[in-house]
Amino acid sequence: MVTLPEPASLMSVVASLRKSIPGINREGIPFVAVFGIVTLGLFWMSTSLGWIGFGLTIWCFAFFRDPKRVTPVREGLLVAPADGVVQRIVNAVPPRELDIGDAPRTRVAIFMNVFNCHVNRAPISGRIERVAYKPGAFLNADLDKASEDNERNGIVVKTPSGAIIGVVQIAGLVARRIVCWVKEGEQIGTGERFGMIRFGSRVDVYLPPGARVLIGEGQTTTAGETPIADLTVQPGLVRDTTFRVS
Incomplete structure (x- = not known):
């Protein structure tokens, strides 16, 4: 039997991820959305192509990242x-x-x-x-x-x-x-x-x-x-x- 983590633990993990992964600039939202939709289509055609699309989607997300800076x-x-x-x-x-x-x-x-x-x-x-x-x-x-x-x-x-x-x-x-x-x-x-x-x-x-x-x-x-x-x-x-x- 698999023991699921407590909700509090899940929330802690989510909070940590949100702090470590920067958000994206609004200019990138349409691009990331298009990459994501194309990736779903590629997965439907071929798993290998889907993973390539997934990698490109991650790159697109990273390109439009907009981290906080300490000036x-x-x-x-x-x-x-x-x-x-x-x-x-x-x-x-x-x-x-x-x-x-x-x-x-x-x-x-x-x-x-x-x-x-x-x-x-x-x-x-x-x-x-x-x-x-x-x-x-x-x-x-x-x-x-x-x-x-x-x-x-x-x-x-x-x-x-x-x-x-x-x-x-x-x-x-x-x-x-x-x-x-x-x-x-x-x-x-x-x-x-x-x-x-x-x-x-x-x-x-x-x-x-x-x-x-x-x-x-x-x-x-x-x-x-x-x-x-x-x-x-x-x-x-x-x-x-x-x-x-x-």
């Missing part, structure tokens, strides 16, 4: 807007549509593969000064010229101190949809979600003059958590670099 908060601290790997840190002229000048700025490019979480988060608190979409090509986002040639969507954030930061979502070879949830004139907090890119892509951050980069090429980032730059520390000055989390 470090300190005046002038910028955090990563995307999960991924820092591809390049170079001086580059910002895209013209951002309208933040023609002077080169430090650009931190973060590349996201298809296994990364693709929800993008604001690198710093401030006012959304501009939202600018530009159609373009779908080159491999790993290429440097993708910053100029690929389809992209940029936002400009102005901090309370007046610093201007440009953040550009860039579509990649597989990515075909850029989603932005913020509008011009809105206020946004550090680490708050502002959009996502479907199926592999890149996010560039254009830092204001004088920003101190806190990250290196090849380093892995976590959106909303990994510090990437500091606007308050200047050469020759010693400041309190402690920060709190929210």
